[in-house]
Amino acid sequence: MSPRARLVLFAAVTPVFAVLFFLAARGLPSFGSDFHPYGDRAVAVAIEQRATDNVVSSVNFDQRAVDTLGEEFILFGSVIGTLVLLRPSPEERQVGQRSAGRVLPTTRLAGYLLLPVSVLVGLYVIAHGQLSPGGGFQGGVVLATGWHLLYVAGRYLAMRRAAPPTVLEITESLGAAAFAAVGLAGLGLGGAFLANVLPTGSRGELLSGGTVPLLNAAVGVEVAAAVVLLLAAFLEQAVVLRRVDYQDQR
Amino acid sequence: MSVLPYLVAGWLFLVGCHGLVTSRNLVHAVACLTVTQSATYVLLLAVGFRAGATAPVFSDIPVGTRVVDPVVQALTLTDIVVSATITAVLLALTIQIHKRHGTVNPDELRALRD
Amino acid sequence: MMLLIYLAMGLVTLAGTVVVLSREPARQAVSLSVFGLMLAILFVTVQAPDVALSQLAIGTAVVPLMIMLTIQKLGGRQ
Numbered sequence: 001m002s003p004r005a006r007l008v009l010f011a012a013v014t015p016v017f018a019v020l021f022f023l024a025a026r027g028l029p030s031f032g033s034d035f036h037p038y039g040d041r042a043v044a045v046a047i048e049q050r051a052t053d054n055v056v057s058s059v060n061f062d063q064r065a066v067d068t069l070g071e072e073f074i075l076f077g078s079v080i081g082t083l084v085l086l087r088p089s090p091e092e093r094q095v096g097q098r099s100a101g102r103v104l105p106t107t108r109l110a111g112y113l114l115l116p117v118s119v120l121v122g123l124y125v126i127a128h129g130q131l132s133p134g135g136g137f138q139g140g141v142v143l144a145t146g147w148h149l150l151y152v153a154g155r156y157l158a159m160r161r162a163a164p165p166t167v168l169e170i171t172e173s174l175g176a177a178a179f180a181a182v183g184l185a186g187l188g189l190g191g192a193f194l195a196n197v198l199p200t201g202s203r204g205e206l207l208s209g210g211t212v213p214l215l216n217a218a219v220g221v222e223v224a225a226a227v228v229l230l231l232a233a234f235l236e237q238a239v240v241l242r243r244v245d246y247q248d249q250r
Numbered sequence: 251m252s253v254l255p256y257l258v259a260g261w262l263f264l265v266g267c268h269g270l271v272t273s274r275n276l277v278h279a280v281a282c283l284t285v286t287q288s289a290t291y292v293l294l295l296a297v298g299f300r301a302g303a304t305a306p307v308f309s310d311i312p313v314g315t316r317v318v319d320p321v322v323q324a325l326t327l328t329d330i331v332v333s334a335t336i337t338a339v340l341l342a343l344t345i346q347i348h349k350r351h352g353t354v355n356p357d358e359l360r361a362l363r364d
Numbered sequence: 365m366m367l368l369i370y371l372a373m374g375l376v377t378l379a380g381t382v383v384v385l386s387r388e389p390a391r392q393a394v395s396l397s398v399f400g401l402m403l404a405i406l407f408v409t410v411q412a413p414d415v416a417l418s419q420l421a422i423g424t425a426v427v428p429l430m431i432m433l434t435i436q437k438l439g440g441r442q
Contacts, residue, residue: 003272003357010271014264021263025256032252032301032366039298039319043306046320047313055306055317056414059324071328078335085342089349125417131309133413137331141421204309223331227426230338234433237345258373262380269384277389277434281396284427285380288403291419292376295410301366305411318411326415334422341434348438 051200052209057129061136061215065194068215069179072222076176079226083169086233092241103154111153118146126220130209136216140223147228151235165232168225175222182214259293262286276344276354280337287333291326298322365409372406393431400424 001009029035046058060068122143129135150159186195194211201208262285269282298319304311306320348354351362379399386392400423407416 006271010268014267017264018260021260022253022257025253025260028253028256028297030252031255031296032299034300034316036298036300036319038321039306039317042319042321043317047308053307053309054414055308055320056323056327059320060327064321064324068328071332074332075335078339082335082338082342085339085346131307133305133307133417135414137327138414138417138421141331141418141426145421145425226335230335231426231429231433234338234341234430234437238433238436254370255373258377261377265381265384274387275389277431277438278387278392281389281392281431282384284396284423285383285399288380288399288423291403291415292373292406295407295412295415298412299369299410303411305413307413323412323415326412327418330415330418330422334427337427338430341430345434345437354438 047203049200050196050209050212051203052212053131053203054129054133054135056133057135057212057216058209061129061212061219062196062209065183065211065215068219069183069194072176072179072219075222075226076172079172079229082230083165083233086237088236088241103152108153111149111155115146115149115153118142118149122146122220122224126216127206127213129216130212131204131206136219136221137223139216140220141227143220143224144227144231147224148231156235156239160232163228165229168229168232172222172225172229175218175220175225178218178221179215182211182218186211255296255299256293259289259296261289262292263289274355274357276347276356277341279356280340280344283340284333284337287329287336290329294322294326294329369406369409372402372409375402376406378402389431389435393428393435396431397424397428400427 042059042063043055045063046052046055050058050062052058052062122139124139125134125142126136126139129139147159147163150156150162183194186197187193189195190197196210196212198210198214200210207213266282266284266286266289269285270279273279273282298321300316300318303316303318306317306323308315308317311317344354347359351359353359353362376399379395379402383392383395383399386395400419403423404416404420407413407419
């Protein structure tokens with residue numbers, strides 16, 4: 001389709017969509033309304049039966065944990081897809097300085113100081129997912145981005161050596177497998193896949209919510225490894241790999 | 251009462267689609283797709299909002315307090331992570347296309363195919 | 365409270381439009397990061413701290429970073 005034809009089609013469809021969407025929005029419960037039957041039931045189950053203070057975590061990792069399992073495997077599959085697409089092609093090779101060149105001492109210091117802080121924050125966010133806002137997804141991403149402070153500090157090689165892709169791939173798979181294993185344990189002990197079979201403890205304790213902290217940890221490990229793998233693949237493409245004829249062009 | 255928040259979601263969807271339609275660069279198109287995806291976050295959270303209620307976290311509020319809908323928040327949470335990984339796959343595809351064809355302009359790519 | 369929500373929604377609308385209208389991909393990555401931040405603020409105002417945290421980490425950091433690295437890769441060979 002030519003750009004012009006695309007624009008004409010878009011201009012033709014947009015008013016139709018706009019009118020239909022407006023009518024649909026008029027039919028929704030108005031913004032800020034008190035009508036949330038599904039939410040109220042989720043809150044009741046999380047507080048009264050599962051002792052999970054953070055109801056969002058309870059929905060994600062307990063009441064609708066099967067959805068999260070599916071989402072985990074979307075994450076898993078797309079990381080594999082990205083890694084396959086970004087593997088070095090035959091005409092590429094590693095050139096240039098693999099350390100990040102000159103880094104200001106203050107930048108380096110900031111990187112070193114912030115690395116332990118962000119790792120600690122990431123672990124805290126994962127561990128307290130059942131109590132306060134946060135959980136495996138958020139904490140995992142914080143861990144992964146915090147890890148790249150090493151890159152900011154100019155320690156690319158050290159970063160690669162400390163966490164080689166193979167180790168990360170295995171870690172990611174273990175995270176996904178742990179989620180499925182908790183689900184199978186629920187099937188064996190509780191009679192339903194991902195049934196919450198552990199004692200739920202009492203609200204406000206670190207180990208409350210039954211299987212929620214376990215699943216949070218599994219997701220945290222998987223997400224952290226996945227994001228590090230993704231960023232490492234893009235970093236390698238952007239910073240390390242060049243076409244062989246690259247230097248001829250210079 | 252008000253449909254304005256839903257219309258914000260509709261606007262984000264349409265403006266993102268407009269960017270996709272008129273894009274001359276696949277990287278630009280991927281970023282526009284991110285805007286389109288964010289329309290779903292705004293729509294979901296707007297549906298779940300309850301006026302005068304607090305966040306659905308009961309560590310520091312008494313049981314029985316009015317809270318906003320946690321179910322749509324859980325949906326949005328996973329939505330954000332999935333959309334990021336989809337963005338990663340699309341960007342990886344863009345890099346591959348550039349390696350093969352030397353361009354990321356969709357119209358030039360179409361000309362190459364014809 | 366409602367005023368804050370509508371203010372944040374206005375900022376999100378504005379930032380989203382700016383992202384689409386910036387044609388230069390490198391600038392767009394920056395405006396996308398700002399858009400992600402505005403979304404995170406909106407999510408805080410509609411009482412969704414979990415989602416805001418996730419959006420803050422992914423929408424303002426990881427996705428713009430991947431776009432920047434892609435631009436660097438594509439520009440590096442021209």
